[in-house]
Amino acid sequence: MxxxxxxxxxxxxxxxxxxxxxxxxxxxxxxxxxxxxxxxxxxxxxxxxxxxxxxxxxxxxxxxxxxxxxxxxxxxxxxxxxxxxxxxAAFAEICAECGITFIGPTPDAITQMGTKDIARTTMQKAGVPTVPGSDGIIESVEEGISIAEEIGYPVIIKATAGGGGKGIRVARDQAELQKGISITQKEAKLNFGNSGVYLEKYIEDFRHVEIQVLADKYGNVIHLGERDCTIQRRLQKLVEETPSPAINEEKRREMGEAAVQAALAVNYVGAGTIEFIYDHRNGNFYFMEMNTRIQVEHPVTEMVTGIDLIKEQILVASGEKLSYTQEEVTFKGWAIECRINAENPDRNFMPSPGKIGMYLPPGGFGVRVDSAVFPGYVIPPYYDSMIAKLITYGDTREEAIAKMKRALSEFVIEGIDTTIPFHLRLFNHEVFVHGDFNTKFLEDYPLKQEDDA
Missing domain, CATH: 3.40.50.20 (Rossmann fold)
Structure with a gap:
């Protein structure tokens, strides 16, 4: 141990x-x-x-x-x-060479799933659905044009080493594609040290649904259901919930099984997440990428399954078998997470670093706050702007939303701007409350300050 x-x-x-x-x-x-x-x-x-x-x-x-x-x-x-x-992967390799356990997957699994064109090919071999696109990295702009004409516009250009919303660009015609490939290659080289890009058909009306997996060193892999991360701004997640309002029991099982197959294909060990594009109009889903680590939004899964994902990571790394079989995983209730950031939503989410004065997080039944902030703490401008993750849990989505609105209204953070006003607008918006939306929600409904009236 x-x-x-x-x-x-x-x-x-x-x-x-x-x-x-x-x-x-x-x-x-x-x-x-x-x-x-x-x-x-x-x-x-x-x-x-x-x-x-x-x-x-x-x-x-x-x-x-x-x-x-x-x-x-x-x-x-x-x-x-x-x-x-x-x-x-190089850091995981160094840990192994020094005789120190890296609490995560093997370097090989990180490499296979972290390099997106390789991950895509690996998933195709494992029978996991993928979006139509190029077979690996495109060698030239001409090849890109040929593929785009074959699969049809719009297409999405992706950096194979990209992540966090960087190295992604949509092209709706040949001119945009030619320009987009060049820009994305340069951006990828600058940010990731790898200029390789590949193409996929761009599905415009979709939800972002991911499946949490856990695997041990003995070939046991389970899934812990889905998280819906459809509310995004510039490809950055803002709100996550489980279960998804768009998924039924049968689709959960189907996507869960696909995620398990994905993990098995790379001999995965530890906690990981398979992200899918979910076409909520026809029920089709496609592999997007795998995150070979714990996710920011893992608490919502913990709330509905009762499984401590961080402890499971540590126990698996210690050589223990998974604490649960797939049959023992149960889903109860509904959990939602808001990322509370030090940003001003009314000034295009401008970062707002600085010293926090009064800090009073909400509490009560069904409210969880994961944070490292305290009164007098200074939010530095050098790292990400997260202040806290606010998680609420209820028997139904309606109850989880009601708790979130109450918790947001209680949350006091003085001295800096925060995204709390934005989240309050979101949770009072009838389309969000109804649950039928896609990743373009904030383009269609910008949630401006005047909406507070």
């Missing part, structure tokens, strides 16, 4: 991992940049070490410094959280 874990992350996910470790009687080591010296994860861990300056490249992405601390503190394992090094 793992006895000591280094958390190679910051913010709320670092706090979440430390809490899970404490409940498993595992010692924790926090790392922090100079900008995070006063952070909550630093205070909560058994040990904490500064690993570099403010810039992520010199701290949270610094292999050498992180491994030096891991060796110095004699940890058994490293939990990467999400973001930063969580999907970095």
């Amino acid at each position: 793992i006895k000591k874990v280094l958390i190679a992350n910051r913010g709320e996910i670092a706090v979440r991992i430390i809490r899970a470790c404490k409940e498993l009687n595992i010692k924790t080591v926090a790392i922090f940049s100079e900008a995070d010296s006063d952070a909550l994860h630093v205070r909560l861990a058994d040990e904490a070490y500064c690993i570099g300056p403010t810039a992520s490249s010199e701290s949270y992405l610094n292999f050498t410094n992180i491994m030096s601390v891991a060796t110095l503190t004699q940890v058994d394992a490293i939990h990467p959280g999400y973001g930063f090094l969580s999907e970095n």
